[in-house]
Amino acid sequence: MGIDDRLTSLEQRVQALEDQPVQPAGVPHDIQDLMNTVDRLKLELNDRDQELLSTEVEITGIEETNNENPVHLAVLVAQKLGVEMDSTDVVSAERVGVKRAPNDGDGSGGGDGSAGRPRALVVRLTRRVHRDNLLRAARRARGADTSGFELPGAPRRFYVNERLTRNNRQLFYKARREGARLNWRYIWTRDGRVYARRQSNTQSHRVRSEDDLVKIFGVASVGS
Incomplete structure (x- = not known):
């Protein structure tokens, strides 16, 4: 069973x-x-x-266009970060989430006509080493943008992160929120695990559940 x-x-x-x-x-x-x-x-x-997500990354911040080639975008990101990768290293690439209409604005029906926030691009790679190389390069190249991608509008910063399960994504969000509120300096993920540390010289804590959030940050409002 x-x-x-x-x-x-x-x-x-x-x-x-x-x-x-x-x-x-x-x-x-x-x-x-x-x-x-x-x-x-x-x-x-x-x-x-x-x-199961150990070969996947999530790329955010890249403008979404009609008839785009997600695999090509993934390769452009790798090249921009200095990682040797081509289309044969990509198993799949696709946008995820609900596409917002151009005039969604704040969701109240009074949008300003500007483009909605682009959906994340989820990329599955053939090998875990490719994922690790992308994440490592992204940490070094903070501030990398889409200049040279031939996309409409001004260049935009993009971000490459680990692909997390829904549960881990929610825990990471809540840990960052509480960490910011309590001035914890380090909230991060590594190999899909969520960690928190108050200062560079203090103990790190693994966050696996809502109970861990309460134990670590000592507040009952974490789940709100």
């Missing part, structure tokens, strides 16, 4: 116990044990899903 099946089965057992009209004294403890197992399996499932 795979993790998905075990997780579904345990969640059903927890629900069945909670639905019992009269609970014997030992049931609450049983429920807690099952919930702890469910939480552990969810972490394992998230780690497995993250591993």
Whole structure:
């Protein structure tokens, strides 16, 4: 039985116990044990899903145009960062998310007619080393932009980041928000894992769950 099946089965057992009209004294403890197992399996499932993204990067900030060639854009980004890569190193490249209409503005119906924020470009590469090279080069070349890409408008800065699962992306966002609020200097990801560190000479913490956010930052408002 795979993790998905075990997780579904345990969640059903927890629900069945909670639905019992009269609970014997030992049931609450049983429920807690099952919930702890469910939480552990969810972490394992998230780690497995993250591993499946180990050859992917997410590129943001590149203007989206009609009839664009996403693979070509990925190669241009690599070349701009000084990474040797061609189209044969790209398994797939595509825009993700909902495309905003040009006059979306702030979403209130009173847009100013300017172009919406371009969707992220997700690129899957043939080998993990290509992903690592891109991420390493992007960290060195902060401020790289789209000059020379022959795109409409002024050059725009682009960013290359790890591709994260939905859970890790949400944790990273919340960790950055709380880190900024509490003046933590370092919130980062490495190999799909989220980390936080207050100062360069203090301990680093791995963030795997909402509970970790509360333990690390010591606030109850993290999940709001």
